[in-house]
Amino acid sequence: MVKEKYTRFERARIVGARALQIAMGAPVLVDDDGRLDPLGVAIAELKAEIIPITVKRKKS
Template sequence: MESYTRYERARIIGARALQISMGAPLLVKTSKIEPLEIAIEEFEHDVIPITVKRK
């Protein structure tokens, strides 16, 4: 897994939680209901399809 700053991590998880709350398909099997908790679990499993571009 790539090393992210805490700001990048927060942005990735927040963006993915928003996608999940708007009805995006889940990328991990989980029993959790809250979009933020699901996004954190997806981040920990390194399956979130979001990339970070740095200059």
């Protein structure tokens, strides 16, 4: 599988959307390691590449 490179705008949108999901009670996919804030957990999931969000881009 090819590692997808996200733009800074895509990363911001993905992390924000996932943090909102976590805040609303979605299951956390990484060990929390004492992190209590949803934003920190979402960033950890993105770094671990296990975030359950996909990006659809227009073909140019």
